[in-house]
Amino acid sequence: MPRHPFSNVIGFDDAPFPHSHRGNVTIVGTIYAGLRFDGVLMGHIRRDGANAAKNIARLVAESKFANHARLIMLQGIALGGFNVVDIHYLYRWLQMPVLVVARRRPNMPAIKEALLTKVPGGLRKWKLIKKTGPMEPILNVFVQRAGLTTDQAEQVIEKFAIHGHIPEPLRTAHLIAGGITSGESRGRA
Template sequence: MRGVAWPTMLAGVARRLSNSIGIDDAPFDRAHRGDVAIVGVAFTRARLDGVVTGKLRKDGANATSAIASLVEGSPFAAHAQVILLGGITFGGFNVADIHALHERLDTPVLVLARKRPRFAVIRETLHDKVPGGARKWRLIEKAGPMEPCAGVWVQRAGLSLDQAAQAITDLTVHGKLPEPVRVAHLVAGGYGDGISRGRA
């Protein structure tokens, strides 16, 4: 990872995780066709440093490249130490390949959820109702199982479970989710609907 040695960083209090980018998608109508907005928020510890926006295809296959381009095109990319995703699917069933994202950005990727996803239901929906669903399900399987971690559930690429727990602890201020994911959700809600709705 650029400029950060995880074991050294996590061994002592002096070098805590500080720079992160949280990403979530904007809400959309079920009848919508075409692109869906995504929002990235950059944080230094619990301080919001900036917001970037992009788009990806609803139920498409470009989540990985869209997220990577959003990060790479931002002024925050060089300092990002971890990418936090508010789920592994964006814009409906556009599934991110978190290991490919980790390799392309050379930065750890952490997927977060409050509750353990109902993967059996997701698998059935993908196989029965979504074009290219089998390939998308393989990406979810490739990401690894959802694991309990610091009060939430995670999938991860490029960091250990202990490192994930440390990152969540360092970046959580309100509720269970780290600030970058919580704020990305709020900003994406306002961007898509004109007002933030739901729990963040």
């Protein structure tokens, strides 16, 4: 059986934060070599800011895992509230594909309204979401992608979604992020 081209993956999710929180939000990246959990990256992004792609790229590029990573996964297109990740920028900077995974199809009209009426820089963020394209249904989740085909995205989901529909790198990042914030993990990834 040929080796999977995306065997080394880093999955990112943000830590939970209170609705009233302003400032930095912790993000956690989990590193997987195949189905083996190999490490953790941790950093910060600004709540509702515009630095998620740059901070993720820097975290990955400056880590000991950079030479082995082949794919970045994100739990949604926005982290830390509405800090929208420019996945095409991330793809170009790191020279590796990016796969966004969501459990449910987002309510795009509600997102647009929130961005345009309540979020600083909301128009730019909305344009970024539109540029990324619509979410595609694949194997019980919804995805957006940069640098990989729909078939490759399906292979990645199929390989890494072991305990439910969410791929292990994202499920683990979610659990760790929740644990470091509240002392224990909770909820579904």
